[in-house]
Amino acid sequence: MxxxxxxxxxxxxxxxxxxxxxxxxxxxxxxxxxxxxxxxxxxxxxxxxxxxxxxxxxxxxxxxxxxxxxxxxxxVPTGGAVVGAIDLGAHHARVGTLDLSGRVVKARTLPVRIEDGPEAVLGALLAEVATLVGSAPAAGDGAVAGGSAGGALRGVGIGIPGPVQHSTGRIVSPSRMPGWNGFDVAAFCAGRVDVPVIVDNDANLMALGAHRTAHSELDHAVYIKAGTGIGSGVIASGRLHRGAQGSAGDISHCRVVADPAPPCTCGNAGCLEAVASGAALVTALREQGVPVSDLTGVIRLIDDGDRQATALARQAGRAVGEILAVVVNFFNPQVVAIGGRLADCEPLLASMRATLYERCLPLATQTLLIERVAAGQDVGITGAAHLVIDHVVAAA
Amino acid sequence: MxxxxxxxxxxxxxxxxxxxxxxxxxxxxxxxxxxxxxxxxxxxxxxxxxxxxxxxxxxxxxxxxxxxxxxxxxxVPTGGAVVGAIDLGAHHARVGTLDLSGRVVKARTLPVRIEDGPEAVLGALLAEVATLVGSAPAAGDGAVAGGSAGGALRGVGIGIPGPVQHSTGRIVSPSRMPGWNGFDVAAFCAGRVDVPVIVDNDANLMALGAHRTAHSELDHAVYIKAGTGIGSGVIASGRLHRGAQGSAGDISHCRVVADPAPPCTCGNAGCLEAVASGAALVTALREQGVPVSDLTGVIRLIDDGDRQATALARQAGRAVGEILAVVVNFFNPQVVAIGGRLADCEPLLASMRATLYERCLPLATQTLLIERVAAGQDVGITGAAHLVIDHVVAAA
DNA sequence: CTCACTTCCTTCGACTACAAAACTAAGTCA
DNA sequence: TGACTTAGTTTTGTAGTCGAAGGAAGTGAG
Missing domain, CATH: 1.10.10.10 (Winged helix-like DNA-binding domain superfamily/Winged helix DNA-binding domain)
Structure with a gap:
């Protein structure tokens, strides 16, 4: 499809x-x-x-x-039609149902283990969507209302934390999703639910959600998602820009100056992801002998003003700023917003801002908004829902 | 306007x-x-x-x-309506008339001295347009045919080698155009010709010309103009992307790694323009004691296989490739094409290609075309003409 | 209470942009 | 000569939109 x-x-x-x-x-x-x-x-x-x-x-x-x-x-009728949305992350997934205007009806966060593989993970998440909707989504049963009203599921949107070919729904060489390479998410889901399933990159969905929620009047926007991994979504002329292969916004393997250049999962060294992602911060802190287990621990350290963690956060912010400077000069957006779990990390944000202002054309930063993504933990599923709604309501 | x-x-x-x-x-x-x-x-x-x-x-x-x-x-009627186009460069300007389908009718290259200031330069170029059209464009005379056919001038498009606010026609802090800062090109021209005048950045016009000429079926394209200065033009979803301030594509002051980082006219050091522009190559060669007077000399040296010049060209290519790698990852175009006088410089192109393939996501380069801009010396005026035609024929 | 006025919404006629089908025009080829 | 092909026009129909007019349902001044 x-x-x-x-x-x-x-x-x-x-x-x-x-x-x-x-x-x-x-x-x-x-x-x-x-x-x-x-x-x-x-x-x-x-x-x-x-x-x-x-x-x-x-x-x-x-x-x-x-x-x-x-x-x-x-x-908008309460208890009316809804769409399901899944925002898959490295360790957690946000699953929800939203009404056809894009408002969250129900949502919850589930722990997931990506390494369990796509069938297990997606199967469980689809089941959760079904639970939220209140009816089992076994193929062929009555879960889908053809056209008229009622609390029926009209479609499902899924965000994947890695490169996705939106057009086919297939995953392409993800760096932190072992066992998912080449997996056809759309096809898999088509066998479990009989409503349209739309798959996209998580950063794209965050971008769409944030843009529709907070910046719908702006034409050009760039959204950075900095969590365990790092990615971005692009809005050009009010629409999600996916590019030729659908890989637009994937800045995770852009090289940044770092000494020493940390090795990246992609085989290169000095990638943005190896310097500024949550995973990279965890690794770097551990190598410095600091006992942290995950990103949450790192963020806690930073919030506590830990010297080493803060220094790393600053370095990460500079790295993001460096890449973003090129992006801002090149693309000249009205807004750059940062989301994901690292977005609340002040030192990172501050040095990103500083680098941006230092390295961009004054003309480009003159009226540029540099913000946090506002919409909280539901941006992702909101974006996913919008994508589905745009696809589903059009057909009606 | x-x-x-x-x-x-x-x-x-x-x-x-x-x-x-x-x-x-x-x-x-x-x-x-x-x-x-x-x-x-x-x-x-x-x-x-x-x-x-x-x-x-x-x-x-x-x-x-x-x-x-x-x-x-x-x-298309011969001798029909035409538009005028001016592609202003650092030392030369290409001036021409084109029919309403965008084909060049007449064109010639004139030497210009940017430092003479906008009034003198633009005055002379507008006069040349008038000569090519075959009638004097003094305000108020019969040069403009209201609606019907005839060899009348319908509009003028002007490309400026520096930042331009397309919407107002005003020049904004150009780095190599002393005396032009803040100059309102559109207003100036409005006093001399009574047809619409459209002003844009030269790289944007090159992009538009090249896209319409060679890549009209592609949605997303990036065109680099590497001449005395260095800039780029962006086509997103088939349309020229100007960005929020109209400064999109201006990558000339993106920082690249260079040791030592050469100072840039903008006050910073290590800007792409200070490493990879024609002007930078001239400066660098002179500093190495090589007596070259201008870009033509540099290109001749490179073509002759001069060791120093070739090394600099390679470095320039790497620098361009470095920035372009971020751009390609971020924007994921179908084609990247390089134009301007340095485009014919093999070592530069080769190392740019190499850097791109090395630093980009495989997904993004997999089907990416990396080319020379094909259309030759008339791309600029072609793009300018298209811009004017799009504006003028719509009104008809 | 009446009447002028406001706001909300629908109905109806018109216009634009396009398409589908039918038709005319003008050729080729066996 | 007639079947077939390609080119282009005319007619008719449809979808989407707007504007004007008007009905519905209110407010508030006298």
Whole structure:
């Protein structure tokens, strides 16, 4: 199955956007939607009708008058259709269901062991999605509502912490996922759930989620995901930029100056990932004789002001900043935001900022926002859901 | 005056594209256009009719039959409307007129002295455009044909070898253009010609020209212009990516590893421009006691196999490759092409290639084309013309 | 209470862009 | 001569959008 990118109407006044405005409370009535979208009242009325008849929207009584006729309030049906989303990480996965406007309905975090292999891991996570939806997703059973309303599962989005060919749903030479290389996630899932399954890189999904949540008015944005690994997602002209092979944003093996250059899992040395990823920090601290077991421990050390850990965090921040400087000069985004577990690590953020301001064209940093990704632990599943919704609501 | 980007129909079957297909010989008849564009025959007929009535296209007799009715051949009228284009370089400027399909009608290269300042330089170049068109462009005279056909000037596109705010036509802190900082090119020109003037960075125009000429079917492309200075232009999803401030592609002040790090005109040291630009090569060779006066001399030395010059060229290639590696990983283009006078310099190209293949994700380089920009000395004005045509034909 | 006015929403006619089908035109080939 | 092929036009239809007009349902001044 090849999956197209979001069609153009995802951007301006499309059904998804109307839905989102209603769900976020930005719009309550048809008139609100008309004002927000710039579409004529007649067009909005028509589209709202279509959404209502699909069960994606419902009327919810009359609102307060503002000096004239009372608006007929719109709402996203509670208990309506949902999409499932899985944001797989190195040690944990966030699994959730979201309504068709992209709001989280239920979500929980599960521990996972990547090394158990794709079948076991994905099987368990899909089962969890089914549990959250409240019905077993065995192939062929009644879990899928063809078209109309009801608490049915409409699709599943999955984020993978490694290179994914979005178009085919296949994993390509991941560096920290032994046993997953070449695994066809989409095909595997197609055998377990009979709704569309969309697979993408976790950083891409974070980017999409963060952009739709916090920066939907900005055209060009770069999101860095710094956790156990390090990656990035790119929004160009309001859309997720995947590039030719779908590997856009994969900066993990860009070389940075580091002395000594630490060896990377990819076989090279001095890769960004070998210097600035959570895994790299753990390794480096251990080599310095500091007994840490995982990233959580490292972050605790940094928060406690440990000298060695802080120095490493600064070095990591510089490394990220170095690569990001090239990216900012080249791409000239309106915002660079950093997410992932290392994003809350002040020294890293500070030296990344400093490096960026030092190394970029003044013109490029003049109005550049450098932020933390705001949306918290649900950005990933939010992005995944948006991807699925864009794909699923379009077909309706 | 703020200038929008090319409207969307520039991409699929828009009037400009039809025009281009006819001009390039890709299409000769309406049926050809229908096949190429994917539009229905009726739609094509309709559009062609519109173009003919605007004088942008004409019928040119019957063609050879291919087993059925003979096609009514289409052609771009000779002596029809043109646009002017100026590709300003450090020492020379390419000035030309092009028909509305983007084909060069006349062109010539003029020596320029940037340090004479914008008024003198641009004044002379605009005068040259007027000469090529065959009528004086004094404000208010009859040089501009309002709508219909005729050898009238419809617009002028100008490429500047430094940072330009495309939207306003203003130059922003150029490093090698003393006296040009903050100069409002668009406003200046508006006082001399009464047709639209569009200003952009020279690398952007090269990118646009090269993409439209050689890679129009590719979505994502990066073009490096390595001449006296060094810059790049980016095509994302088939359109020129300018970024937030319009400074996208400006990689000239990205830092590269170099020992010793040569000082840059921007005040920093180790900038790509200070290592890999033509100007840098001249400076470095002189410092080594080699008597070269300009880039031409350097290129001659390299072609002759001079040891010092070749070593510098290799170093330059590595530097470009280093930055480009980050760009390729991040952006994942289908093609990277290098143009400008240094593009013909084998050692540079070779070590750039080597560095790229060494430092990029295999996934990203797997199908990546690494090429020379093909279109020769007219790429710049071609790109400029396309920009103007996209702006002008839309209004028709 | 009445009436002017506001806000909300729908209905209807029109326009645009495109496509599909039917048709005309003009050739080839057996 | 007639079947077939290719080229292009005309007609008709459809989808999406807008604008104007108007009905529905309220507010507030007199």
């Amino acid at each position: 090849t999956i197209d990118d979001a069609p153009r109407d995802a951007l301006r006044g499309g059904p998804r956007e109307l839905l989102r405005w209603v769900a976020t409370g930005a719009a309550v009535s048809r008139a609100d939607l008309s004002r927000l979208s710039g579409l004529s009242p007649s067009t909005v009325s028509q589209r709202v009708e279509a959404l209502i008849s699909q069960g994606l929207l419902e009327e919810a009584g009359a609102g307060r008058s503002r000096g004239g006729r009372r608006p007929r309030q719109l709402a | 703020t200038i929008d980007d090319a409207p969307r129909d520039a991409l699929r079957g828009g009037p400009r594209e039809l025009l281009r297909w006819v001009a390039t010989g890709a299409a000769v008849s309406r049926a050809d256009l229908s096949r190429l564009s994917g539009l229905s025959p009726s739609t094509v007929s309709q559009r062609v009719e519109a173009l003919i009535s605007q004088g942008l296209l004409e019928e040119a007799g019957a063609g050879r039959s291919r087993g059925g009715r003979r096609p009514r051949q289409l052609a």
